[in-house]
Amino acid sequence: xxxxxxxxxxxxxxxxxxxxxxxxxxxxxxxxxxxxxxxxxxxxxxxxxxxxxxxxxxxxxxxxxxxxxxxxxxxxxxxxxxxxxxxxxxxxxxxxxxxxxxxxxxxxxxxxxxxxxxxxxxxxxxxxxxxxxxxxxxxxxxxxxxxxxxxxxxxxxxxxxxxxxxxxxxxxxxxxxxxxxxxxxxxxxxxxxxxxxxxxxxxxxxxxxxxxxxxxxxxxxxxxxxxxxxxxxxxxxxxxxxxxxxxxxxxxxxxxxxxxxxxxxxxxxxxxxxxxxxxxxxxxxxxxxxxxxxxxxxxxxxxxxxxxxxxxxxxxxxxxxxxxxxxxxxxxxxxxxxxxxxxxxxxxxxxxxxxxxxxxxxxxxxxxxxxxxxxxxxxxxxxxxxxxxxxxxxxxxxxxxxxxxxxxx
Amino acid sequence: xxxxxxxxxxxxxxxxxxxxxxxxxxxxxxxxxxxxxxxxxxxxxxxxxxxxxxxxxxxxxxxxxxxxxxxxxxxxxxxxxxxxxxxxxxxxxxxxxxxxxxxxxxxxxxxxxxxxxxxxxxxxxxxxxxxxxxxxxxxxxxxxxxxxxxxxxxxxxxxxxxxxxxxxxxxxxxxxxxxxxxxxxxxxxxxxxxxxxxxxxxxxxxxxxxxxxxxxxxxxxxxxxxxxxxxxxxxxxxxxxxxxxxxxxxxxxxxxxxxxxxxxxxxxxxxxxxxxxxxxxxxxxxxxxxxxxxxxxxxxxxxxxxxxxxxxxxxxxxxxxxxxxxxxxxxxxxxxxxxxxxxxxxxxxxxxxxxxxxxxxxxxxxxxxxxxxxxxxxxxxxxxxxxxxxxxxxxxxxxxxxxxxxxxxxxxxxxxxxxxxxxxxxxxxxxxxxxxxxxxxxxxxxx
Numbered sequence: 035x036x037x038x039x040x041x042x043x044x045x046x047x048x049x050x051x052x053x054x055x056x057x058x059x060x061x062x063x064x065x066x067x068x069x070x071x072x073x074x075x076x077x078x079x080x081x082x083x084x085x086x087x088x089x090x091x092x093x094x095x096x097x098x099x100x101x102x103x104x105x106x107x108x109x110x111x112x113x114x115x116x117x118x119x120x121x122x123x124x125x126x127x128x129x130x131x132x133x134x135x136x137x138x139x140x141x142x143x144x145x146x147x148x149x150x151x152x153x154x155x156x157x158x159x160x161x162x163x164x165x166x167x168x169x170x171x172x173x174x175x176x177x178x179x180x181x182x183x184x185x186x187x188x189x190x191x192x193x194x195x196x197x198x199x200x201x202x203x204x205x206x207x208x209x210x211x212x213x214x215x216x217x218x219x220x221x222x223x224x225x226x227x228x229x230x231x232x233x234x235x236x237x238x239x240x241x242x243x244x245x246x247x248x249x250x251x252x253x254x255x256x257x258x259x260x261x262x263x264x265x266x267x268x269x270x271x272x273x274x275x276x277x278x279x280x281x282x283x284x285x286x287x288x289x290x291x292x293x294x295x296x297x298x299x300x301x302x303x304x305x306x307x308x309x310x311x312x313x314x315x316x317x318x319x320x321x322x323x324x325x326x327x328x329x330x331x332x333x334x335x336x337x338x339x340x341x342x343x344x345x346x347x348x349x350x351x352x353x354x355x356x357x358x359x360x361x362x363x364x365x366x367x368x369x370x371x372x373x374x375x376x377x378x379x380x381x382x383x384x385x386x387x388x389x390x391x392x393x394x395x396x397x398x399x400x401x402x403x404x405x406x407x408x409x410x411x412x413x414x415x416x417x418x419x420x421x422x423x424x425x426x427x428x429x430x431x432x433x434x435x436x437x438x439x440x441x442x443x
Numbered sequence: 444x445x446x447x448x449x450x451x452x453x454x455x456x457x458x459x460x461x462x463x464x465x466x467x468x469x470x471x472x473x474x475x476x477x478x479x480x481x482x483x484x485x486x487x488x489x490x491x492x493x494x495x496x497x498x499x500x501x502x503x504x505x506x507x508x509x510x511x512x513x514x515x516x517x518x519x520x521x522x523x524x525x526x527x528x529x530x531x532x533x534x535x536x537x538x539x540x541x542x543x544x545x546x547x548x549x550x551x552x553x554x555x556x557x558x559x560x561x562x563x564x565x566x567x568x569x570x571x572x573x574x575x576x577x578x579x580x581x582x583x584x585x586x587x588x589x590x591x592x593x594x595x596x597x598x599x600x601x602x603x604x605x606x607x608x609x610x611x612x613x614x615x616x617x618x619x620x621x622x623x624x625x626x627x628x629x630x631x632x633x634x635x636x637x638x639x640x641x642x643x644x645x646x647x648x649x650x651x652x653x654x655x656x657x658x659x660x661x662x663x664x665x666x667x668x669x670x671x672x673x674x675x676x677x678x679x680x681x682x683x684x685x686x687x688x689x690x691x692x693x694x695x696x697x698x699x700x701x702x703x704x705x706x707x708x709x710x711x712x713x714x715x716x717x718x719x720x721x722x723x724x725x726x727x728x729x730x731x732x733x734x735x736x737x738x739x740x741x742x743x744x745x746x747x748x749x750x751x752x753x754x755x756x757x758x759x760x761x762x763x764x765x766x767x768x769x770x771x772x773x774x775x776x777x778x779x780x781x782x783x784x785x786x787x788x789x790x791x792x793x794x795x796x797x798x799x800x801x802x803x804x805x806x807x808x809x810x811x812x813x814x815x816x817x818x819x820x821x822x823x824x825x826x827x828x829x830x831x832x833x834x835x836x837x838x839x840x841x842x843x844x845x846x847x848x849x850x851x852x853x854x855x856x857x858x859x860x861x862x863x864x865x866x867x868x869x870x871x872x873x874x875x876x877x878x879x880x881x882x883x884x885x886x887x888x889x890x
Contacts, residue, residue, distance in 0.1 A: 041479075041480070041481060041482075041812075042808060042811070042812045043456070043457040043459070043808055044808050044809050044812060078446060079446065079448050079450070083731055083736065083740065086729075086730040086731050087731045087798055088450075090729050090730055090731065090798060090801075090802040091729075091731075091797060091798035091801050091802060092453075092801055092802075092805060093801050093802055093804055093805010093806065093808070093809060094802075094805060094809060095806070095809050095810065110809045111805070111809070112456060112805045112808050112809065113454070113456075113457065114453050114454040114455060114456040114457075115453060115454070116454065117451040117452075117454060118450065118451055118453070121447060121450060121451050124446060124447070125446055128445055128446050129446050140743070141740065141741070141742075141743045142743075143743075144742075144743025144744075144768075145739055145740075145743050145745075145746060147768075148699070148743070148744070148745050148746040148766070148767070148768055149746040151698045151699050151746075151766070151768065152699060152746045152766045153746075155698050156595055156697060156698050156699045156766065157594055157595065158590075158593050158594065216457070228447065229446075229447055232445035232446075233445055233446075234445065262593075262696065263593070264589050264590050264592075264593035265586070265589075265590060295526065295530045295535060296514060296522070296526035296530070296535075297523070297526035297527045297529075297530040297531075301526075302523055302526075306522065306523070309579070312583060312586055312587065312590070313583055314583070314587045314590070315587075315590065335590070337583070337586065338582075338586055364527055364531070367531060368527055368530045368531045371530065371531055371532055371533035371534075372530055372533055372535070373533075374533050374552065375484065375533035375534065375550065375551065375552065378483045378484050378552070379484060379550065379813075379815075382482070382483075382484060382812070382813045382814070382815075383812045383813055384812065
């Protein structure tokens, strides 16, 4: 896909591979993400460390991310280096395996273990997402385990597994290539044909394990963690609808009304109002997962001296109010205005635009569907929000994760 | 083979340009605007000379408490009505405090920018600042700082700052600490507002100026203001220490050690800005930097390690920052010192500098696509008195810097023997090894 925009002399090359941690079998958690690291360590015509050096050494910014759904790779370059970026991406799509070594795997395994320590283990509340996934999705479900994986599985990762992983999933027929910015479509299509055109598709790529779930949970789940945290904190979470559905559009608007900004219900009623929650740490947001009902996460941290039970009761009341007190026109228009700004901000860089197009092409089969998202948010009614709340936010489908400071249990 | 073996060459580069700037003087203040045709969103920053440096001793954090109090209601409406009015435009304020300035940023769809700036000015110029609200915001800020200080990093940062800058405002954390914020009074906040937030300041705008009335924005931002800009103070005096010291910040049970290695360095106006930036890029700025290569890509001790110079109007400091696995704390420090030593003694190579030059130059395009990024670039011009053609000229200076210049800057501005090494980690596990490593005297942080 090409999205031409000549306003800055920069171009983004973005690849969405339709493989994420949802594809990982038991015993191989964290492999999709560790593999993402290996993609920066050289390929047939690119020596170890050369990938980074060629991108940054030509003025570019680059990164990659892995989530439950997919893995994306992207670099934004001064536009005279478009061809270089495409060559680098083709070389690691078609020629990674011969360059993979045990030494590289061992090194990146340690890097990823340090990433796990830095992001999840060494920070207060850092493991909340890991715990929420296990409570939200049943054992064996592709979203049950977190993308970062377990230390045990990472330690057991073998080189052959990664070679097979690449051969299975890193194929042109499992990838969407998007170029946005200072380049025309004829030029990009010709270059794409030159560098990717001869790469062989892989037949019979296995689908991810079944992720069907019939909506919200039927029974509540609860976990209380006593840890080195500075204040009690609660996460409430519900499975809602998959990203990309009308139901999830209503949840997106709902999350903004409920917990985005100082004008949101949570802020107005618990940070202001009752003053039982810390104003800097209250909010709600959806996690945009597309292959099963996606989570809505609602969180608040107790102010000094506030009992955690009082905070939970306050949260439950505000969540229940979405059904019992209809959303006002003012709340609805506030949420839509914030979503509109956020939408345009997300598309204001060539990187943001390329990634969004890649997402819609990968997940919905047609990049043009990107044009529907904002209008669909803007079409959500107060009734839609109430209906979404009544369907997804019932107490009996709720996950409640509570952190208590050590010595206060 | 189905892959193309030959690495492609470079296409034709478009000439580098920075957006056209326009200036309007109105109501005692100046609007400086960058024209970005076709952008749907516009960004603005009202920049005031009201930085943390103006705070009184023992009341560090006053400006931050004020910044967080601005939206607790204005003379015209209460906090709930204010939030609905502003967020109803799709805008949110981002007030921030740094050493040299106090900024309130916002972005909004172009047709709503004027209304959003009017509301921002209402909060900045005429906040209600009821005593009870200010005290509540202050107490919340104390709690928020405690939350923040429970993370690895802030205590190490405060320890390094105190050691490098000593007593006085610059030796204390930018946003204060839980004790100093708890000491802030309502009168401190009101006085800070009266002294510093009623002067006109500068309004920076980036967006499609064909649809934006700059004079109207200026009238909204500067209406009712009085006073002059405060004359800039000169750089702080400083010298390099002649010995190393290690300061241990205990974080029991920590699975990583947080490293903050630093020393003083020149302020932003230094004529060596370009070569020392490039030297730091080679040492610890780029992914392929010496530090990241050795400590992450060869040794696997960390998820990432960075080295950089931070430069404000009155001071500068060199710092290396990383989180390393607890068990390899000392080897990681020893390797890090080795790379700093080597860079100071032997300088950089042409291959390394080529990457640093092109990266820094390219980033001036790649990281400046949005109204938010451009308005941030304008703030740098204003804060440091730089000319309108600064960015094109900076790009040229990066591209023309020589190995000799950058190596000379590394030799002059890296001081491995005068470093303070702050290590925040599980003292029970790492102390003995740190002492035995004989890097410098090991002290315990008073924090």
